[in-house]
Amino acid sequence: MAARLRALSPIAMPVIALVALVATYHRHLSTGVAILVGVILIGAVLAAVHHAEVVAHKVGEPLGSIILAVSVTIIEVGLIVTIMLGGGHNASTLARDTAFAAVMICCNGIVGISLLLGSLRHGLPRFNREGTGAALGVVATLAGVTLVLPAFTTGASGGRFTGVQLAFVAVLALALWVAFVTTQTGRHRDFFLPVTMPASAGFASGASEPDDTDSGAHAEPPTTRATVISLVLLVVSLLAVVQLGHAVQPNIEEGLSAAGIPASFVGVVIAFLVLLPEGIAASRAALGDRLQISLNLSYGSVIASIGLTIPSIAVASLFIEGPLVLGLGPVQIVLLAMTLVVSVLTVAPGRSTRLQGIIHLIILAAFVFLAISP
Template sequence: MQKKFLKIEGFGEFFTGFLWFFSLVLTNAFVSVKHAEKLAHRYGEPYGSLILTFAATAIEFTSIWDIMSSGEKNLTFPRDTVYSIIMIVLGGMVGTTLLVGGIYHKEQKINLEGAKAFLSVIVPMAVLILILPNFTRSSPGPTFSRFQTLFYIFACVFLYLLFLAVQTISHRRYFFLDDLDDLEQAVHREKIVPFHHGLMLIVSLLFVVFFAEKLSLAINFGIEKLKIPKVVGGFIVALLVLLPESMSAINAAIHNSLQRSMNILLGSVCATIGLTLPLLLSISLLKNDTILLGLGQVEATLVVLTLFLCQITFSGAKTNILQGAAHLLLFFSYLIMMFD
């Protein structure tokens, strides 16, 4: 396989360009998350997790849109990326944080009400957007009709905004264990200058946008010329977006703050389905493009299994390494089915 790729004209330039721009985007993504974390410590939970989530969402949307709009139209790319984000976060990263937290602390506590609030948004939106299109008859293929697309854009955004109101106004206590979570951060708040970190966050995100456009050319070359499976492109973008956030979540689990880990990870999935995907669908409607949404049978099965396992994991107030191992099993199944 490697010799076959090496014979393709432009492979060396593709590989070098891909590594170079991937590194630049990833570096700036880490910088943006670093400054978002400083703002998170300044404002406390749940606002801290929201800042991280919105920073990651900006990177995510930019990366997906650049790849969609460059080269040949890749109308499955949003679906592939959202699918990858669900499997990486709910399978790989939730599994890793539970496993690491279990190794360090044996058991960790989580606020069940907060976990249920996240899942009450994630589960219906994921199934309706990624599985239901396989069974609709009003449009050809695994797609929604124009009216259905408008309805689900509205439904996803409305549900996500309602969730934000619950998270930040009416039920804030669901998203931290006790007042100590905020008290531990309050010690550092006076030392943090919001303007500086806010400015650096914006600058680093602009660099991400610039280099993501260059990276999209390399990914499209790999998909079109090297015949790399399109879902691998979605995996690369998802990994790029999620890696800095995931490091923050794992670090929080090591310091016995699993609630913050789940706020970051589950919040990123909520924002992907509730903000990024509706925005991409809206743009596709304006451009008269039809995004293919329905997953294949294997992918749909893995998504349903992962959502079901999340319901089981977050049905109790304590977690341990066994639950982490179960989530990682589904994540590795996702990797095997993607590359084999």
Template sequence: MPQSRTPNAVTAPIVAVIVAVVSTLFGKSIGAMPGGMIIWPAIEFFVLGTAVFAAIHHADVIAHRTGEPYGTLVLTVAVTVIEVALIVSIMVAGDGSPTLARDTVFAVLMVVCNGLVGLCIIVGGIKYGEQGFRLPGANAYLVVLMPLATLTLILPNSTTSVPGPYYNVTQLAFVTLATLVLYGVFLYVQTVRHRDYFLSDPGKAVDHDGSPPSNRDLTISVVLLIAALVGVVLLAKHVAETVKIGVTMVGAPIGAIGLLVAILVLMPESLAAMRAARNNQLQKSLNLALGSSLATIGMTIPAVAVVSVVLATPLGLGLDNRDLVLLILTFGVSLVTFGGGRTNILPGFVHLVLFATYVFLIFSP
């Protein structure tokens, strides 16, 4: 478990709030300075990235102390706040991006289910040959992830009340409720009813490393987590326009923004999942990886849906045919990969090829 007070984890939230306040009060003046339009946005983006890492670190510290089911909820809420702040800020920046939520959620699925899962399986397979995992736990992730993805990313293309990949308000409300119910039941199964499905050693009551932090460290982490999340939310709107301008300047398609947001949000958990695979803890890797994709759909989509209704901004959710093929293929391969309880490097490389195909098709559709 990470220490509760590393220097970066302490300073990053404070710096993020300071930079956000400076951007709000003096952003135009700084941008008018020589080089300000390049240097200051780069500083904002760097500070935003460090604040994301700090937020996940302190959420992990709090989760380790509070235990389940509250630990999982703390991590989920922290990731959701970060992701929603980035998505909504970019959605409403400039001319708006009504499909950004869809692109980001799909990017998270591809990054997690193909990129991260593939890397973890390869890293563990190269070092240990084969690695085992709890089959009921993997099945629980997939049995919830597939209908959630279908409801939010596929079904909108088949409804007729509103043309295009959109739900009307009533349909969006129903899908939001269904999504929250499915994710809530999954959390109950994972943290209370069948916790042993998700433990590397089902004989153990918990699956944490190290001793829990003291009350003082816990209090510090709560304060710094709040500061980090405030910094991320405030910085997100300043970074949003810069990201859109940068993507346009390099000639990248708008779908690249979703991939960028997904990578930024998933980076801390991805590094933890890689470390777990290297330590022969594939079950922990799967918990971190597949849990991230479930949280993205289960919490982020409902939150973005509420914001879109309140702000009266369009929310395009349905995938195009190209991405739909990749999503169905990903789920089919995942069913085979996680169908036997053990993995080797072969399925890992298959998942990586699917991820490379997804990235390639963003830039060469």
């Protein structure tokens, strides 16, 4: 019975989420209803990642990781834009807070959990330094140009770009994302493939055999019909997540205010929500001795998050009243610098240990704590 429910939930949750969307559209939710909608929202996120993984499995790696990362970015952009359109005193910094939270969660949270789980299960899992190092370089460049530079430019005050600067940076971010995707799926595709795979998959013999955790990764690709159905349900799930997130946003802000937590923490909540699918997928891959896939998902999500979100928000800012603040504060810049330095030391050996995972998770804990108590 439980197995049947698990099999039906990816199909049922998008439908339930769509019904909840219609029922709550433009209505103020009570606390109880907001909690129920929040549960449905999480279910819709999990359904979205399931259907994205089905489509990704059909097209193969590393394009599959890109599809999942872009799907998550669509959720993120949709939530940011809808909340910014609603206004509020934290709307001007919401894009910055969410983008920075995505960097910290992916580069420390998802990477840290993946390194820790992979090391606990497989001892000393390996990954491709060339591809992972290239991805980390793109992350550092994107974060520096879009989130650090506006804190020091003098064209506009308060951590803002001028209109010309914002347009220039948006084009750079998009161009860098395209360049990375082209590299990942083109001539250097092999840099982003797992180092160890089962001999039956056509890789070097002596690689570890798949376990139960990883069984889905080596199953036969889904049929075209199943892929099309998943693609439709993926779109439905993404639409429901964006709109339901907007519906519960006032309740989240009220809860944070009652707890004495800064309103800027909304960006952290959004990032945790939209990156939950990536975290689950990356953890499964790490447990299945496919740490490279975990790192592809982690860094690919950051690259898509900044490379697609900033240009989208730049366009949206033309129609949204109020300033767009992208520049990080001193504490955030220090956390970002720590993250990049530790990440370089993590990537350099091409293999992971438990200690590396713990270090990343400690940096994430410091980020969350300082976001709650700045």
